[in-house]
Amino acid sequence: MIDPTNKLIYRKRKYKYQVVEDYTSFYGLMGYDIDNQYYKISPDGFLTAKWLYAWDGCSGPTLDDDTNMVPGLHHDIIYQAIRRGELPLSVKPFADDKLKEEMIERGAPKWRAQMYHDGVTVGGDSSCVPGTDGDDIREAV
Numbered sequence: 001m002i003d004p005t006n007k008l009i010y011r012k013r014k015y016k017y018q019v020v021e022d023y024t025s026f027y028g029l030m031g032y033d034i035d036n037q038y039y040k041i042s043p044d045g046f047l048t049a050k051w052l053y054a055w056d057g058c059s060g061p062t063l064d065d066d067t068n069m070v071p072g073l074h075h076d077i078i079y080q081a082i083r084r085g086e087l088p089l090s091v092k093p094f095a096d097d098k099l100k101e102e103m104i105e106r107g108a109p110k111w112r113a114q115m116y117h118d119g120v121t122v123g124g125d126s127s128c129v130p131g132t133d134g135d136d137i138r139e140a141v
Contacts, residue, residue, distance in 0.1 A: 015054035015077075017073075024048040027074055029094060034086045035072070039077045041087075049073055060119055066114065067108035075099045075120065083133035092128050096120045 023038040024040075027047035034041040040048040049055075057064045078095040081087040100117035104110055 001056065015057045017054065017069075019049045019051060019053045019073075020023060022048055022051050023073070024058075025070065029078070029091065032087060034081060035084075036084075038080070040140065044049070047074060047077060051111075053077075058116060060123075067103050067106040067112075070106065071102035073098045074102065077103070079127050080133060082128045082130060085130050089128060089130060092124065093121075096140065 001034060015079045019141075024046055026045055027041075029047070030045045031043055032041050037050065038049055040046075053073075055073055055076040058068050058075075062068065064072070073082075075095055075098070078087065078091060082089055082091060091120050098115055099120060100113045103113035103116060108116075109139045
């Protein structure tokens, strides 16, 4: 017999990548102190993707490589923190600019980094709506 109160709560979402050990690097977003099961953003500008953090790489028709993997991870964490209400929406331009900057630092051609930047600047608003991080949670009896 099916118990209608016994619901399976799950996420319907696929990720391409998952961190296999904590990854910490200097990101430069200062003054925020966030520490949850997924990531840590320190007031001194360091960002940590915690063990098993999952992300889907850069969106759109992109090629994931050494020039955009870490920048894409950082960008996804910041957008998720905005969706979760842990960071203000006003941080989005910083994250978008930082994506471009980090890609260039890692060897991406400036035109390619600019293209990614333009994509998230124009198309990233829907991924930064506060309070929407749980939209992919479903229930099944």
